Amino acid sequence: MKPESTEKLLEVRNLCTHFHTRAGLIRAVEDVSFELAQGETLGIVGESGCGKSVSALSLMRLIPNPPGRIMKGEIWFEGRDLLKLSEGEMGRVRGNRMAMIFQEPMTSLNPVLTIGRQVAEPLEIHQAARPDKAQILCGELLERVRIPGGRKRVKDYPHQFSGGMRQRAMIAMALACTPRLLIADEPTTALDVTIQAQLLELMKNLTRDCGTSLILITHNLGIVARYADRVNVMYAGRIVEKARARDLYSRPRHPYTVGLMASVPRLDQDVKCKLRPIQGQPPDLLQLPGGCAFQPRCGRPIEICRIQSPLLTVASENHEVACWNPADYPKEIGGEHALTS
Amino acid sequence: MAIFQRNTKVKPALCRTGALAVSAALLRHKSAGAGMAIIWMLLVMALFAPWLSPHDPNEQDLYHVLQGPSRAHLLGTDDVGRDLLSRVLYGARISLIVGLLSTLTATVIGVFLGLVAGYKGGLIDGFIMRLTDTVMCIPGLILLLVMAAALGPGIHNIIIAISALGWTVFARITRGQVLMVRELPYVEAARAAGASGWRIMFQHLLPNSMAPLIVASSITVGGAIMLESAAAFLGLGVQPPTPSWGEALRVGYSYLEIVPLFSLAPGLMITLAVLAFNFLGDGLRDVLDPRLRGEGDKIK
Amino acid sequence: MKRYIAGRLLYTFVILFLVSILVFILARLLPGDPIQAAAMINMDLANQEIIQDLRIRFGLDRPLYVQYVIWLRDFISGDWGVSLGSGEAVFDMFFKRLPVTLELFAGSVFWSCLIGFPLGILSALRRNTWLDAMVTATAITGVSIPVFWEGIVLIYLFSVVFHWLPAAGFVPFAESPLGNFTSLLMPSFVMGTHGAGLFARYIRSSLLEVLGQDYIRTARAKGLSEKAVLIGHAAKPAMIPVVTVVGLAWGYVVAGSFIVEYMFAIPGLGRMGVDAVFLRDFPVIQATLIMTAVNVLLVNLLVDLIYGCLDPRIRIQ
Numbered sequence: 035m036k037p038e039s040t041e042k043l044l045e046v047r048n049l050c051t052h053f054h055t056r057a058g059l060i061r062a063v064e065d066v067s068f069e070l071a072q073g074e075t076l077g078i079v080g081e082s083g084c085g086k087s088v089s090a091l092s093l094m095r096l097i098p099n100p101p102g103r104i105m106k107g108e109i110w111f112e113g114r115d116l117l118k119l120s121e122g123e124m125g126r127v128r129g130n131r132m133a134m135i136f137q138e139p140m141t142s143l144n145p146v147l148t149i150g151r152q153v154a155e156p157l158e159i160h161q162a163a164r165p166d167k168a169q170i171l172c173g174e175l176l177e178r179v180r181i182p183g184g185r186k187r188v189k190d191y192p193h194q195f196s197g198g199m200r201q202r203a204m205i206a207m208a209l210a211c212t213p214r215l216l217i218a219d220e221p222t223t224a225l226d227v228t229i230q231a232q233l234l235e236l237m238k239n240l241t242r243d244c245g246t247s248l249i250l251i252t253h254n255l256g257i258v259a260r261y262a263d264r265v266n267v268m269y270a271g272r273i274v275e276k277a278r279a280r281d282l283y284s285r286p287r288h289p290y291t292v293g294l295m296a297s298v299p300r301l302d303q304d305v306k307c308k309l310r311p312i313q314g315q316p317p318d319l320l321q322l323p324g325g326c327a328f329q330p331r332c333g334r335p336i337e338i339c340r341i342q343s344p345l346l347t348v349a350s351e352n353h354e355v356a357c358w359n360p361a362d363y364p365k366e367i368g369g370e371h372a373l374t375s
Numbered sequence: 376m377a378i379f380q381r382n383t384k385v386k387p388a389l390c391r392t393g394a395l396a397v398s399a400a401l402l403r404h405k406s407a408g409a410g411m412a413i414i415w416m417l418l419v420m421a422l423f424a425p426w427l428s429p430h431d432p433n434e435q436d437l438y439h440v441l442q443g444p445s446r447a448h449l450l451g452t453d454d455v456g457r458d459l460l461s462r463v464l465y466g467a468r469i470s471l472i473v474g475l476l477s478t479l480t481a482t483v484i485g486v487f488l489g490l491v492a493g494y495k496g497g498l499i500d501g502f503i504m505r506l507t508d509t510v511m512c513i514p515g516l517i518l519l520l521v522m523a524a525a526l527g528p529g530i531h532n533i534i535i536a537i538s539a540l541g542w543t544v545f546a547r548i549t550r551g552q553v554l555m556v557r558e559l560p561y562v563e564a565a566r567a568a569g570a571s572g573w574r575i576m577f578q579h580l581l582p583n584s585m586a587p588l589i590v591a592s593s594i595t596v597g598g599a600i601m602l603e604s605a606a607a608f609l610g611l612g613v614q615p616p617t618p619s620w621g622e623a624l625r626v627g628y629s630y631l632e633i634v635p636l637f638s639l640a641p642g643l644m645i646t647l648a649v650l651a652f653n654f655l656g657d658g659l660r661d662v663l664d665p666r667l668r669g670e671g672d673k674i675k
Numbered sequence: 676m677k678r679y680i681a682g683r684l685l686y687t688f689v690i691l692f693l694v695s696i697l698v699f700i701l702a703r704l705l706p707g708d709p710i711q712a713a714a715m716i717n718m719d720l721a722n723q724e725i726i727q728d729l730r731i732r733f734g735l736d737r738p739l740y741v742q743y744v745i746w747l748r749d750f751i752s753g754d755w756g757v758s759l760g761s762g763e764a765v766f767d768m769f770f771k772r773l774p775v776t777l778e779l780f781a782g783s784v785f786w787s788c789l790i791g792f793p794l795g796i797l798s799a800l801r802r803n804t805w806l807d808a809m810v811t812a813t814a815i816t817g818v819s820i821p822v823f824w825e826g827i828v829l830i831y832l833f834s835v836v837f838h839w840l841p842a843a844g845f846v847p848f849a850e851s852p853l854g855n856f857t858s859l860l861m862p863s864f865v866m867g868t869h870g871a872g873l874f875a876r877y878i879r880s881s882l883l884e885v886l887g888q889d890y891i892r893t894a895r896a897k898g899l900s901e902k903a904v905l906i907g908h909a910a911k912p913a914m915i916p917v918v919t920v921v922g923l924a925w926g927y928v929v930a931g932s933f934i935v936e937y938m939f940a941i942p943g944l945g946r947m948g949v950d951a952v953f954l955r956d957f958p959v960i961q962a963t964l965i966m967t968a969v970n971v972l973l974v975n976l977l978v979d980l981i982y983g984c985l986d987p988r989i990r991i992q
Binding site for chain 2: 689690693694697701704808811812815816818819820821822823824827828830831835926927929930933934937938948949952953955960963964967968971972975
């Protein structure tokens with residue numbers, strides 16, 4: 035485990051991102067606050083549509099407008115509030131101080147431009163590298179992300195690359211300017227399992243070497259357990275639980291987190307122990323229930339859950355949870371994941 | 376109506392009331408609504424020309440030739456003193472007849488050849504498709520001129536010539552649909568079970584290919600009206616004294632400096648007619664074929 | 676890429692071959708055989724014996740397929756026959772008029788691009804605004820408006836009312852560059868309108884599609900400005916489908932040249948074709964049909980090749 039640095043790299047306060055669609059208002063991200071220290075890896079977990087990707091895009095200020103808009107909040111990054119920057123100033127942050135890797139390697143690269151041109155572009159924009167020099171640097175970058183014969187493939191086009199290689203190229207592109215923060219939005223979801231592990235290892239090593247902080251967005255709890263220092267669990271646009279990865283796994287507090295854990299097979303678990311999927315449907319953001327959004331699917335609702343939405347409160351050291359009736363541990367430590375019943 | 380079942384997700388109203396609902400959706404569509412309005416106007420003009428016209432369109436008045444607008448002649452008179460307004464009203468008949476009839480024949484020929492090509496495949500398919508390529512690589516107007524020269528002028532020959540050019544689009548659409556439907560699992564299964572291939576094909580083809588065919592028809596009507604007027608403008612269309620917009624345009628063009636309305640008015644009518652059918656086609660594409668909507672407004 | 680080019684070339688030649696058959700058949704459909712047609716124009720030939728002689732000399736008594744082979748052989752070797760109207764060799768007539776029509780084509784392409792590109796880009800960037808709606812309506816109007824009516828309206832405005840431009844006639848460039856320019860201004864504009872409308876519509880939809888792609892988001896995430904994203908990342912992929920529109924629109928441009936040259940009295944190939952139709956001048960009609968097809972097929976071949984060059988997925992397999 036890395037020593038906790040006290041220096042905050044990123045602090046998000048009360049971020050709200052809404053989408054104004056024809057069907058109605060979607061509060062994709064609602065009142066989200068979190069922080070990130072230098073060199074730290076933060077995992078953001080949740081089902082699809084829970085607002086993880088929108089939070090990431092909000093950090094980069096890449097929310098398509100219309101229909102989306104960051105309604106309020108502050109994003110403090112390297113001592114500046116990104117939401118107050120001009121578009122030009124923001125352009126100097128994107129791809130330079132803060133970079134992002136997307137989910138779909140097959141479509142995230144421009145099919146008509148060479149890999150070299152695309153990977154080297156951040157160097158040309160942010161470090162005023164001359165094109166010929168940028169191409170040489172690009173070859174080195176491709177080697178660093180372990181693309182076989184990287185230097186020779188600078189002139190290749192994306193269709194000549196496999197999915198895994200494209201994602202490696204994306205990583206090279208994102209790390210070209212050694213950013214302080216790398217956001218990886220489901221970087222390996224579209225890839226084979228074997229390649230997934232290689233890529234995550236690579237990303238972990240490269241960010242560690244550069245001292246880059248990493249926000250790893252995924253729905254895969256296994257990935258988070260392995261790579262993240264701290265974890266935010268999101269549900270219906272809100273953070274419902276925040277904890278160190280260790281703590282979250284040993285003692286999940288929010289019924290949703292508990293449910294997520296119970297629905298994932300674990301190697302250390304008795305084979306006879308059945309998986310328990312979470313009941314009900316993922317929430318419809320257009321028609322959220324009153325009170326707690328998870329309450330219709332919750333195994334342990336109480337009176338107030340239907341009336342009022344719970345706020346994040348400190349449950350123990352470095353562990354916050356937004357639940358009126360969180361799972362309790364002192365007597366149940368090491369117990370089965372039978373908390374929902 | 377089966378045609379509209381595919382749209383259930385987008386506009387549930389469509390499958391219930393069929394054609395009526397489509398019309399309603401078209402009226403809500405701005406440009407299609409405008410197109411429909413113009414087409415209705417043209418239909419009224421063509422059907423009620425005898426009652427709407429202030430004069431007999433063929434009545435010559437050699438004392439009052441090439442006059443500007445007046446109380447007696449709202450649009451003025453032509454080179455032999457006929458009332459222009461009456462001739463413009465009657466002119467809608469030729470344009471609509473040629474447009475609709477030639478599109479109808481072109482559709483029948485095209486759908487038939489497309490069916491044969493798609494169903495038979497192999498050499499016949501290759502031959503028919505190369506034939507469409509061949510016809511398509513000479514611009515319609517030029518082929519039309521040559522055919523008009525070969526067949527002689529006159530409304531029948533114009534309709535024959537336009538049909539002989541216009542079928543290619545329909546053949547391509549139909550063939551594409553046949554190839555698609557052939558591969559559908561239930562059609563293959565039905566054929567394997569010994570059901571008549573043709574019958575099943577028709578059952579599934581019709582609902583699938585209706586939307587693109589209707590869209591193409593609408594645009595073809597506009598194209599046919601344009602071709603007919605172009606031929607008439609070059610003196611190879613409907614022969615005088617039948618009132619025709621293209622013919623009026625041809626004669627009026629020589630008197631542009633004296634009586635501009637003589638050519639401008641019929642020309643405006645041609646433009647409106649072509650525009651109306653293109654607008655309608657555009658709207659039909661949006662309403663009938665929601666799949667195409669995502670692609671913007673590509674003409675396929 | 677080589678296979679792609681070979682495929683396109685083969686296709687072009689197959690279609691050209693079929694066109695030659697079609698044209699040959701069409702020419703036989705024309706009323707009266709060419710000798711009779713010639714006889715009608717030139718009274719000296721109106722003698723049955725002479726006509727019979729000529730028939731044999733031109734091979735018109737031989738079976739159709741033999742006639743076709745002879746005709747095709749002659750055509751390829753540049754013997755396109757003699758105009759029944761003027762007595763001139765059709766081959767010479769064609770190449771004498773070609774530059775005029777080419778100039779007109781160039782002008783119309785210029786107008787199409789000049790109007791279509793900015794309109795299409797503008798409406799894509801201002802999608803779903805009143806400006807977008809205006810551009811779309813203008814584009815459909817541009818696609819629908821008949822060449823001859825647009826010509827008349829322009830002549831009425833700029834020649835009859837304002838006296839700014841000549842109503843008709845053609846001034847060769849060698850004679851007066853300015854006169855050449857003004858004499859072609861209106862005709863080329865009229866011919867370019869249809870293409871401009873098509874361009875505007877296709878560029879709009881193509882650009883919108885590209886701007887919604889993931890790789891545009893990637894480009895933005897690199898810190899590129901909107902302008903740089905548009906020029907550096909969106910323009911090229913958006914152009915690829917638009918190139919094919921040139922092939923689609925070309926038939927209209929060529930057809931337009933026939934009417935426009937007739938209206939504006941421009942001595943080009945279109946005018947020659949229309950005159951030949953009036954006179955039933957069948958060697959000229961044949962040459963016009965074939966060369967029109969060659970023209971359209973060549974442009975389409977060129978479009979396919981450019982398409983292949985622009986798209987690395989085709990260029991590098």
